Amino acid sequence: MNRLVAALARGCxxxxxxxxxxxxxxxxxxxTIRDLAFGEGDDKIRAIGALSASGDxxxxxxxxxxxxxxxxxxGEEQVLLVQGDKATDLLTGRTVSPLPANRDxxxxxxxxxxxxxxxxxxxxxxxxxxxxxLAAARELQNTADENMLPAITTALAKESDAEIKELLSxxxxxxxxxxTDRATRIAAIRTLAESSNPSTKTLLLGVLEQKSGSYVExxxxxxxxxxxxxxxxxxxxxxxEMIGRIFSGASLGSILLLxxxxxxxTYGLMGVINLAHGExxxxxxxxxxxxxxLFRRYAPxxxxxxxxxxxxxxxxxxxxxxxxxxxxVIRFLYGRPLETLLATWGISxxxxxTVRTVFGAQNxxxxxxxxxSGGFVAxxxxxxxxxxxxxxxxxxxxxxxIWLLLTRTRLGLFVRAVTQNRAMASCxxxxxRRVDTLAFGLGAGVAGLAGCALSQIGNVGPDLGQSYIVDxxxxxxLGGVGQLAxxxxxxxxxxxxxxxxxxxxxxxxxxxxxxxxxxxxIQKRPQGLFALRGRAMET
Amino acid sequence: xxxxxxxxxxxxxxxxxxxxLLSPGGWSLYGLAAIVLFFVFPLLHLTVPADSALHISDYWxxxxxxxxxxxxxxxxxxxxxxxxxxxxxxHGLFFALGGYAMGMYLMRSIGHDGVYQSDLPxxxxxxxxxxxxxxxxxxxxxxxxxxxxxxxxxxxAFLFGFFAFRSRIKGVYFSIITQALTYAFMLLFFRNDTxxxxxxxxxxxxxxxxxxxxxxxxxxxxxxxxxxxxxGFLLLxxxxxxxxxxxxxxxxxxxxxxxxFSGYNPLYFKLFIWTLSAVICGIAxxxxxxxxGIINPSEMSPANSIEIAIWTAVGGRGTLLGPVLGxxxxxxxxxxxxKAFPEYWLFALGLLFILVTLFLPRGLxxxxxxxxxxx
Numbered sequence: 001m002n003r004l005v006a007a008l009a010r011g012c013x014x015x016x017x018x019x020x021x022x023x024x025x026x027x028x029x030x031x032t033i034r035d036l037a038f039g040e041g042d043d044k045i046r047a048i049g050a051l052s053a054s055g056d057x058x059x060x061x062x063x064x065x066x067x068x069x070x071x072x073x074x075g076e077e078q079v080l081l082v083q084g085d086k087a088t089d090l091l092t093g094r095t096v097s098p099l100p101a102n103r104d105x106x107x108x109x110x111x112x113x114x115x116x117x118x119x120x121x122x123x124x125x126x127x128x129x130x131x132x133x134l135a136a137a138r139e140l141q142n143t144a145d146e147n148m149l150p151a152i153t154t155a156l157a158k159e160s161d162a163e164i165k166e167l168l169s170x171x172x173x174x175x176x177x178x179x180t181d182r183a184t185r186i187a188a189i190r191t192l193a194e195s196s197n198p199s200t201k202t203l204l205l206g207v208l209e210q211k212s213g214s215y216v217e218x219x220x221x222x223x224x225x226x227x228x229x230x231x232x233x234x235x236x237x238x239x240x241e242m243i244g245r246i247f248s249g250a251s252l253g254s255i256l257l258l259x260x261x262x263x264x265x266t267y268g269l270m271g272v273i274n275l276a277h278g279e280x281x282x283x284x285x286x287x288x289x290x291x292x293x294l295f296r297r298y299a300p301x302x303x304x305x306x307x308x309x310x311x312x313x314x315x316x317x318x319x320x321x322x323x324x325x326x327x328x329v330i331r332f333l334y335g336r337p338l339e340t341l342l343a344t345w346g347i348s349x350x351x352x353x354t355v356r357t358v359f360g361a362q363n364x365x366x367x368x369x370x371x372x373s374g375g376f377v378a379x380x381x382x383x384x385x386x387x388x389x390x391x392x393x394x395x396x397x398x399x400x401x402i403w404l405l406l407t408r409t410r411l412g413l414f415v416r417a418v419t420q421n422r423a424m425a426s427c428x429x430x431x432x433r434r435v436d437t438l439a440f441g442l443g444a445g446v447a448g449l450a451g452c453a454l455s456q457i458g459n460v461g462p463d464l465g466q467s468y469i470v471d472x473x474x475x476x477x478l479g480g481v482g483q484l485a486x487x488x489x490x491x492x493x494x495x496x497x498x499x500x501x502x503x504x505x506x507x508x509x510x511x512x513x514x515x516x517x518x519x520x521x522i523q524k525r526p527q528g529l530f531a532l533r534g535r536a537m538e539t
Numbered sequence: 540x541x542x543x544x545x546x547x548x549x550x551x552x553x554x555x556x557x558x559x560l561l562s563p564g565g566w567s568l569y570g571l572a573a574i575v576l577f578f579v580f581p582l583l584h585l586t587v588p589a590d591s592a593l594h595i596s597d598y599w600x601x602x603x604x605x606x607x608x609x610x611x612x613x614x615x616x617x618x619x620x621x622x623x624x625x626x627x628x629x630h631g632l633f634f635a636l637g638g639y640a641m642g643m644y645l646m647r648s649i650g651h652d653g654v655y656q657s658d659l660p661x662x663x664x665x666x667x668x669x670x671x672x673x674x675x676x677x678x679x680x681x682x683x684x685x686x687x688x689x690x691x692x693x694x695x696a697f698l699f700g701f702f703a704f705r706s707r708i709k710g711v712y713f714s715i716i717t718q719a720l721t722y723a724f725m726l727l728f729f730r731n732d733t734x735x736x737x738x739x740x741x742x743x744x745x746x747x748x749x750x751x752x753x754x755x756x757x758x759x760x761x762x763x764x765x766x767x768x769x770x771g772f773l774l775l776x777x778x779x780x781x782x783x784x785x786x787x788x789x790x791x792x793x794x795x796x797x798x799x800f801s802g803y804n805p806l807y808f809k810l811f812i813w814t815l816s817a818v819i820c821g822i823a824x825x826x827x828x829x830x831x832g833i834i835n836p837s838e839m840s841p842a843n844s845i846e847i848a849i850w851t852a853v854g855g856r857g858t859l860l861g862p863v864l865g866x867x868x869x870x871x872x873x874x875x876x877x878k879a880f881p882e883y884w885l886f887a888l889g890l891l892f893i894l895v896t897l898f899l900p901r902g903l904x905x906x907x908x909x910x911x912x913x914x
Contacts, residue, residue, distance in 0.1 A: 342852060347893065
């Protein structure tokens with residue numbers, strides 16, 4: 001954004017120069033220009049500060065010209081703005097042609113250059129465009145020094161946008177910390193208490209620092225204020241971190257939920273142990289990849305919409321693969337769960353190798369549509385990526401649709417009937433075989449949807465499914481068989497617990513701890529969190 | 540036919556009890572296997588010159604040695620799955636733990652011959668560790684390492700099994716949590732800080748009991764030890780399944796509730812065979828590592844453990860010789876396939892999983908029996 005503003009400024013420069021050259025010239029005092037051109041380093045810096053504080057719209061192009069080396073002097077009286085072979089006298093506003101021979105570059109040493117950079121940012125604080133002002137305020141946050149204080153104060157008075165205002169007052173306070181006036185320091189410290197920026201913490205710690213036995217800050221009252229503000233900032237930072245962690249936990253949970261929902265149907269409702277479930281997720285991800293490539297080749301203009309098309313595609317492809325599997329293999333193994341387990345493992349090997357043969361063993365690139373990049377800024381330093389937010393929403397939507405399908409449609413009624421009492425359902429005319437195929441296809445299709453979602457946030461490769469299969473089984477087992485509600489609680493719970501533990505013990509140990517927890521949990525409640533109570537002792 | 544009958548659990552009981560373990564035909568087959576493995580193999584490998592047609596190359600010695608280790612694992616899997624009906628998807632873990640215990644001893648006996656010529660193994664030097672972590676103490680003693688080979692998988696299996704069987708976790712649930720167990724251990728061993736070499740595991744062994752580990756004589760000694768273990772465990776397995784204990788185990792497989800109602804507590808029977816099976820796996824792992832020369836955490840991946848189940852299923856559950864033959868057949872196929880058509884091995888393995896479960900529920904041994912019954 002900053003770069004954009006700079007480019008804009010540079011692009012508009014000739015036009016503004018033309019303005020400068022004519023009537024509006026009078027707005028900038030000739031003395032300031034002389035100071036800029038002929039003054040010593042300190043004079044220049046003072047002039048730069050005055051320019052940026054003036055809020056004058058012409059200050060920005062002038063400063064930019066100085067930074068770009070377009071300001072030159074000729075003799076003792078002429079200050080020229082040289083662009084190509086044209087030059088304008090900045091003091092008189094007249095065009096000078098031909099170029100005088102005795103031109104000299106205006107000396108800009110490093111100190112001046114630094115203050116120029118900040119001043120340009122400060123000058124942008126007066127830009128009419130809100131986003132330009134916001135960008136400038138962000139840049140100033142980390143670079144401003146006391147020379148910019150007047151500019152920031154002026155901008156603060158003019159500013160109407162709350163977000164920019166807050167940023168500016170934080171920046172001003174951090175500059176004022178170094179003030180010699182005690183009341184100013186205290187006021188600044190009180191303002192800083194509102195901040196949620198990690199660098200504020202460092203600033204306040206600096207106030208409380210001890211050097212060789214005595215405090216850097218001599219005044220005890222200032223120190224106690226600083227202590228108070230520090231605690232306020234720290235608690236804000238901790239809250240922010242917590243929000244970030246819970247969000248990433250919810251995000252992981254929604255991913256687990258998507259991965260496990262299909263399994264909750266095939267395993268939970270139908271009792272089929274499908275170890276190829278992970279590979280059905282992978283099939284969905286590759287379907288997304290293919291749709292993406294088709295869009296890129298045939299409809300590059302509509303690329304951002306490819307996801308809309310990929311979602312039903314992933315569902316259909318994975319669902320069809322699932323139905324084919326059910327018809328060809330799994331149907332013959334109902335009631336023999338251990339054999340189903342081995343056969344579906346074989347299927348998963350074949351699916352993986354097929355994908356490797358067709359698409360290669362390397363990961364493939366699935367690009368996010370542009371509206372998914374970036375994120376929602378919850379607080380300073382905490383950005384919640386849109387892609388993750390979209391997946392949380394998507395998981396909720398899929399969940400809702402499955403719930404509606406199972407409770408409000410005829411197919412759902414049949415699935416539940418077959419689950420509860422296959423023989424009786426069959427007697428009343430439910431086509432149990434077809435219901436099996438459709439239910440399995442539904443579970444597989446949901447796995448495909450999970451794959452489509454996962455392709456947006458992670459690598460897509462032949463091994464994609466392997467990394468989710470253990471996790472999704474854990475979710476279903478923990479949640480309890482035959483219960484969608486259990487699956488939801490288990491997925492979100494596992495996701496959040498995992499992320500909270502991660503902050504404390506590192507990713508691998510957190511994962512191990514969660515697995516061990518599940519192993520122990522199952523000892524206590526073999527039927528999962530939500531057990532269907534029944535009198536059947538054994539199958 | 541002899542083969543089939545020899546290892547059937549319902550063979551007739553004869554006069555001296557240990558002789559009645561196998562039928563006369565079974566014993567002669569057993570003796571033949573012993574002669575081939577103990578005498579013919581070493582002679583053909585060590586004394587016959589390399590250019591002779593009868594010479595057995597290093598490649599075959601390593602391959603057969605490896606396959607015998609796998610066969611022991613398949614046998615252990617058969618005891619718990621084929622006879623007791625508990626499918627473990629975590630047997631790769633016990634195998635790897637035994638291997639790691641042996642690997643610790645082998646790492647210690649590298650001495651100063653590592654790349655960094657330090658007291659510590661190279662990976663510890665790399666991590667900038669100054670001394671061995673506590674769990675490495677005494678591992679320089681071969682005897683202690685052997686004890687670890689038995690105790691570590693045994694204790695882990697005992698504790699895990701006790702809690703799992705006590706809460707009457709069975710069937711698919713048990714399979715899935717054993718899978719989670721081995722997965723958790725795999726993640727743990729992949730960490731460098733765990734102190735077992737992380738990703739790379741242990742390798743570059745130099746010697747065992749002072750003998751250079753790559754010398755043909757040492758390799759042959761390991762081969763013969765493995766063969767002896769395999770034959771020994773076959774007899775042990777036979778003895779167990781023929782005993783009353785074995786009958787109870789089979790009964791648990793077929794109708795656990797009825798066993799309970801008949802006054803047996805299935806917990807201790809299951810726990811015993813589960814722990815024994817884990818220990819046998821650990822021993823197989825310990826024999827495997829010096830022959831193959833490497834152990835790393837990928838041995839604990841869930842995929843490996845499932846493959847063990849397929850060896851047993853291919854050979855035939857509920858027979859003892861079946862899993863041994865199954866492990867041999869699948870692994871010979873694997874080494875042939877991965878050389879001839881590397882990209883098709885997974886297709887073949889996948890098809891094997893599907894076809895065996897669909898059409899050969901009793902495995903190769905089942906094929907044998909049905910052929911025997913038909914005429």
